[in-house]
Amino acid sequence: YGRLGLIANVALLANVALIIAVLSVLGATLTLPGIAGIVLTMGMAVDSNVIIFERVREENRQGRSIVQSMDSGFKQALATVVDANVTTLIAAVILFFLGSGPIKGFAVTLAIGIVTTVFTAFTLTRWLVAFWLRRQRPKAMPSGVMRLVPDDTRVPFMAFRKYAFTLSLLLSIASAVLFFTVGMNYGIDFRGGSSIEVQAKGQQADIGDIRQRLTGLELGEVQVQEFGSTRDVLIRIGTQGGGDIAEQSAVEKVRSALDTDYEFRRIEVVGPTVSSELAFNGTMGVLASLLAMLVYIWIRFEWQFGLGAIISTFHDVILMVGFYVVAGIEFNLTSIAAILTIVGYSINDTVVVYDRVRENLRRYKRMPIAELLDLSMNQTLARTVLTGVTTLFALAALSIWGGEVIQSFTVAMIFGILAGTYSSIFVAGPLLILFKLRPGALSPEEAAAAKEPPAQQAL
Known part of the structure; x- marks a missing residue:
């Protein structure tokens, strides 16, 4: 995006700074679930700016001046950005009330990030764009060094829908069979064990040294992670x-292994009852979030859109479960945070696509639904690819430099992002055909909106 991309980067840094500032004011501790919330927020912040700038480019290609394109692009993108973020905010609120400690942390971070994302996208980004227009007075739209997706693509996505449905069905069935036969590699959070909090007597705890000392004790599964200050360490031992x-x-x-260098602050045993409660709360949080998002999308769109969004998101959750089984990655509370992140990303991705489908339903009343869906997918393809790639870059960096503790977490999220991107195109879209959605099938309010001038229509 050239200069516009630079502006988006400034807004993204400001967004992350705002999140950290609010968390600091609240005195919150940043854990793996909290990092997951920030990663999802970064993806949504990039997504908001991409939606806006792609709209600006569309308006400019239709012959409008740069100033008119900017003004119209921001207005046209508002409804899409709000819908995508509100659905995720609903999930965050429900998770806060139904989830346990780490899940609550994820929910708080995500909710703060959603608010700051919408704020920076439509205040800071817009102000910076206006400042650039007044100062530079450009004659043409800025262009970047490269484009991941060319303009006016015509990929026949719906022609592959039968193959995509078959693939998704086979993978989902395989994931379910593996879950009930092979089972997951449950961690201490779900199988029980001992939880020990220690504090270094010196200035800083050495996580690597602690892990090395405990490895030789032959205690089975041992987890060591820093929490709170740099002196505090949480140790978890399997049953x-x-x-x-x-x-x-x-x-x-x-x-005996740590007493000389560390002070023991708290020791507790996580029994089977507590573990089952954690699993139940996490599962109920995911299901309640999906139900609430279904209701919101049903109200804002039509029942076909709501049901399609939930089925495609549930598809991603099933594939994530299958990935955990096949890869043998330990499944604990941070894994639930990874799944929740993918739920938020997937529903955000799907809502953006559905918003464009709804707009085209108003505009092309006689176009066959398969062609209309192909048009909508291609119009949002640049945004889908760019948002996915930037989020994957962030996760790849966490996987490479985040250490072994966070690596399995990020690998699972990378798989989830790929699954979410796939489902928003090849599952969510074709489901509308399966549910007999046709142009002209909108509610009376939507039909009335179609009669308004294009500049006044929301996405």
Whole structure:
């Protein structure tokens, strides 16, 4: 996007700074679920700016001046950005009330990020664009070094819908079968175990040294992570085979290995009852979020859109579960945060596509639904690809430089982003054909909106 891309980067940095500032004021601790919330927020912030700038380019290609294109682009993109962010905000609110500690942290970070994203996109970005227009007075739209997707693509996505449905059905069935036969590699959060909080007597805890000391104790699964200050460390030990006596023995071994350099602040055993409650709360949070988003999309669009969005999102969740089983990655509370992130990303992706489908339903009343969906997918293809690529860049950086603790988490999210991008095109779109959606099938309010001048229509 050239200069516009530079403006978007400034707005993105401001967005992240605002999130961290608000979290600091609230005294919140940044954990893996919180990082997941920030990653999703970054993706949505990039997405908001891409939606706006793609709209600006469309308006400019129709012969409008740069100033007119900017003004119309921001207005046309407003409804899409709000719809996409409100659906995710609904999920964040429900997760906050139904989830446990780490999931609550994810929900808080995500909710703050949604508010700051909409604020920076339509205040800071717009102000910077206006400042650039007044100062530089450009005669032509700025262009970047390269374009990932050319203008006016004509990919026949709907021609592949039968193959896509078959592939998705086979993968979903395989994931379900593997889940019930092979099972998941559940972590301490779900299988139970001991949780120990220690604080370094010196200036800073050495996570690598602690992990090395505990590895030689042969305690089975051991997790070590920093939380709070740089002196505080959380140690989790998997359930021992000999009951309470074995659990106490494991704790004493840890105490003997670390007592000289660390002060033990808290020790607790996570029993099977607590573990089942965590699993139940996490599952109910995901299901309640999907239901609430279904209701919102149903109200804002039509029932076909709401049902299509939820089915495609549920498809992504099933594939994520299958990936955890096949890859053997440990499934714990941070894994639920990864799934919640993908739910938010997928629903955001789908709503953006559906918003364009709704607009085209108003504009092309006699166009066959398959052609209309192809047109809508191609019109939003640049935005879909660019948002996915930028989010994958952020996750790849976390995977490479984030250390072994966060690597499995980011790898799972990378798979989820790819699945979410696939489903928004090859699952969510074709479902509208399956549900017999036809041009002219909009509600009376939508039909009345179609009679308004194009400049006054929302997306």
